[in-house]
Amino acid sequence: MNGEIRFALGECSLGIVLVAQNRHGICAILMGDEPDALLEALHRWFPGVKMVAHEEAKTALTAVTGLIENPRSNFNLPLDRGGTVFQRRVWRVLQDIPPGETRTYAEVAERMGAPNSVRAVAQACAANRLAVVIPCHRVVRKDGALSGYRWGVARKRALLEREVWL
DNA sequence: TATTCCTGTCCTG
């Protein structure tokens, strides 16, 4: 993670959204109730990296909020996912889940060819920095419970309900 | 339903 990170803050129906990008693409999407908490989380993810509020990031912000409000809209801005090899494999499977559908952690693990890595899959979901764009909210527990969500289970539920109505 | 055990991967010291 080198160079500075440019970010923009905005609002959507689910609260505050922060979108951050570096020269490779969007490197973080955070949701919450207050901007300060999101900035703090961002700094924790990229320690020592300079953060700058920048007009340039507003394009990405608009695209992300658009995706939140209308999950069917397509999103093709460059991403900088980061993560380990294993995490990237998980995230690739997640991106193949269409809006309105869900998978269990076990199904994701199986599709990866690592059926015993269920718990590791959950951890990889939790490590996803690109909320909504990498749809970790579409992964639920086998017993039907929503399980957890980095930005609050209420937001996970709201996202899923919205996708079902499409 | 609650408890217990078994997991794979990542993080920290």
Place this chain on the structure above:
DNA sequence: CAGGACAGGAATA
């Protein structure tokens, strides 16, 4: 390198 944390799941009572 060892130990602990986990957004799970299955077996058990």
